[in-house]
Amino acid sequence: MSDELLLITDPCLLDHDPGDDHPESPARLRAILERLEAAPIAGARWLAPAPASAEALLRIHTPAHLEGVVGLRGQRRWVTPDTAVSEGSVDAALVAAGAGIAAVDAIVGGAARRAFCLVRPPGHHAKPDRVMGFCFLNNVAVAAAHARAAHGLQRVLIVDWDVHHGNGTEAAFFRDPDVLVFDSHQSPLYPGTGELDSLGQGPGRGFTVNLPVPAGSGDGDLVDLYRRLLAPIAESFGPALILVSAGFDAHARDPIGGLELTERGFAALCGVVRDLADRLCGGRLALFLEGGYDHQALAESVHACARVLAGDDPPPVPEASERGAALREIFRIHHARYWPALARARG
Ligand SMILES: [Zn+2]
Numbered sequence: 370m371s372d373e374l375l376l377i378t379d380p381c382l383l384d385h386d387p388g389d390d391h392p393e394s395p396a397r398l399r400a401i402l403e404r405l406e407a408a409p410i411a412g413a414r415w416l417a418p419a420p421a422s423a424e425a426l427l428r429i430h431t432p433a434h435l436e437g438v439v440g441l442r443g444q445r446r447w448v449t450p451d452t453a454v455s456e457g458s459v460d461a462a463l464v465a466a467g468a469g470i471a472a473v474d475a476i477v478g479g480a481a482r483r484a485f486c487l488v489r490p491p492g493h494h495a496k497p498d499r500v501m502g503f504c505f506l507n508n509v510a511v512a513a514a515h516a517r518a519a520h521g522l523q524r525v526l527i528v529d530w531d532v533h534h535g536n537g538t539e540a541a542f543f544r545d546p547d548v549l550v551f552d553s554h555q556s557p558l559y560p561g562t563g564e565l566d567s568l569g570q571g572p573g574r575g576f577t578v579n580l581p582v583p584a585g586s587g588d589g590d591l592v593d594l595y596r597r598l599l600a601p602i603a604e605s606f607g608p609a610l611i612l613v614s615a616g617f618d619a620h621a622r623d624p625i626g627g628l629e630l631t632e633r634g635f636a637a638l639c640g641v642v643r644d645l646a647d648r649l650c651g652g653r654l655a656l657f658l659e660g661g662y663d664h665q666a667l668a669e670s671v672h673a674c675a676r677v678l679a680g681d682d683p684p685p686v687p688e689a690s691e692r693g694a695a696l697r698e699i700f701r702i703h704h705a706r707y708w709p710a711l712a713r714a715r716g
Pocket residue numbers: 531532533616618659660661
């Protein structure tokens with residue numbers, strides 16, 4: 370098993386251009402790549418992925434959805450009130466989804482230990498049958514389904530620390546007890562879902578864990594939730610792979626989100642999931658870029674996480690605020706109905 374970190378990206382991902390005033394611009398990825406070129410990550414290797422196959426995409430998306438997305442090829446127009454395509458968007462979306470496939474193949478096949486998919490368009494709002502919130506194809510969901518179908522992995526944990534609720538990912542696995550979706554997000558905020566009571570359905574009940582946090586929550590508050598709630602839940606679940614929807618719009622400088630994280634907080638969150646992956650599933654961990662709209666904050670946060678993925682110690686962060694600790698206790702008691710380990714994880 371190699372200890373290598375794979376950084377997965379492709380120049381064609383810059384060809385998705387929703388327009389000059391759109392926050393999800395190619396300049397986001399350019400800022401990340403420039404930062405990683407200026408200060409390379411020791412031990413990291415770059416990989417350009419192939420586009421995702423229809424077979425891989427249809428594990429999550431409906432045939433009508435895939436046909437609709439592919440049918441946008443070469444067009445320049447608004448698809449929803451907030452999501453636009455340019456001539457290169459469809460190929461970028463297919464390669465973004467393909468990055469997750471490549472990450473899973475490399476990690477499960479032993480060619481790398483961890484991966485970071487530096488991709489756009491993002492994916493976690495894309496529903497099985499719907500383009501939504503800058504997202505066309507659900508990159509992280511497609512990767513989770515691929516890990517199970519192509520590699521026979523039993524259980525996959527998806528963590529989502531983007532400031533927005535990953536409603537598309539939740540929808541894809543809402544009835545599925547083999548994919549646990551753990552999602553922290555600001556509430557209230559777009560898309561308005563992700564309530565504490567949204568727990569999954571049927572056999573999947575309990576396997577959707579939503580942590581809606583108020584504006585102003587910071588590094589200490591979020592890291593506390595991951596250490597004290599994600600860790601015991603993940604240990605009980607026993608994943609064979611951990612995938613992260615890593616959005617960086619929870620950064621204090623982000624123009625869209627209202628949380629107060631810093632690059633240190635993101636690195637600390639990354640440290641929590643890295644240590645869980647090392648302990649529970651042989652290190653198998655892949656991050657997927659989702660949101661993040663202040664270019665400098667985004668580039669610094671991605672770089673900080675990449676360093677942790679490459680083996681650096683995560684930085685210390687403050688304790689949770691009084692408000693954060695009180696909210697964590699509410700979450701803990703609420704989710705202990707389905708995760709008894711939380712009943713023992715007090716304080
Ligand atoms: Zn977001």
